[in-house]
Amino acid sequence: MDIDGDGHRDILSGSYSRTEKAMAGLFQVLYGKPNRTFRIAEVLTGTDGEPLIIPLNGQPRTENICTRPFAVDWNGDRHLDLVVGNFSGTFYWFRGEGKGKFAPIPEPIKAATQPLRIEGHHSDPFVVDWDRDGDLDVLSGSADGGVQWAENIAGKRKLPKLRPFQVLIKPGRRIEHAPINENELTGPTTSTRVWGDDVNGDGKLDLLVGDSVTLVTPAKGLSAEEFKKKFMAWQKAFTAASKELSSQTSDQAQRTKAKEEYRKIYDQRAEFMNEDRTGFVWLYLQK
Secondary structure (H helix, E strand, C coil), X not given: CCCCCCCCCCEEEEEEEECCCCEEXXXXXXXXXXCCCECCCEECECCCCCECCCCCCCCCHHHHCEEEEEEECCCCCCCCEEEEEECCCEEEEECEEECCEECCCCEECEECCEECECCCCCCCCEEECCCCCCCCEEEECCCCCCEEEECECCCCCCCCCECCCEEEECCCCCCCCCCECHHHCCCCCEEEXXXXXXXXXXXXXXXXXXXXXXXXXXXXXXXXXXXXXXXXXXXXXXXXXXXXXXXXXXXXXXXXXXXXXXXXXXXHHHHCEEEEEECCEEEECCC
16 A cells, blocks of 8 residues: 555554553554665655554554554545554554545544444454445454454445454364364464455455464474373473462462463473474465
């Protein structure tokens, strides 16, 4: 997208940084140059010259740690606005004032009278006319996985009026420390991010869904049976250490000891397993 209207494509990204006051979600932009390269990333600021940040206003800290910013004409005034997500799972929009300028205070996006919220955390807005009725809907991934859709019923070039999210793709099974290899995966797992596009050129929007997964395989020299035994023993010890840690709430010495034991057992998994933290992109063709 061309954020500042100079005819060159720009790249937007969400991030979080520690400011003088606290941890805050910031938006960064790489402005495009005439030679199709980009300037060094800059923090996106409002018309007051300060970084664009979702204010807390008494909300949990996760409310202003941002995820994806999506540039789109949200209110139909022909200026690009920013629709943004956060770790809490809600959404806001910064009003665009043209030529890359944005109002410093965002407005919450709602479904009726309640904040628009995904099932799960880490809202991931992708704004598009999903149902092809002429107005802008919202797609989102989630920390829990899957893809959700909030239908807009306002009509073309009007400020969106959204229904609550409904499920397009159900979350896949959560995998935590379990033996898993690439061939066993049948769909996205967790931490999904979504993009809508007509991939096969049939005039219908398809979905590209990215995820995050840790592939677990036996350490070198271990047979499948040996790995299974070691994994089951480790899992039993890890579960016990997790319960012990969660039960220690007041005695600091005992809590410190429980933390040390938890970390010791957690690290032991490297002795018998290889872990590859990665992710995949899955394609869903719309019928």
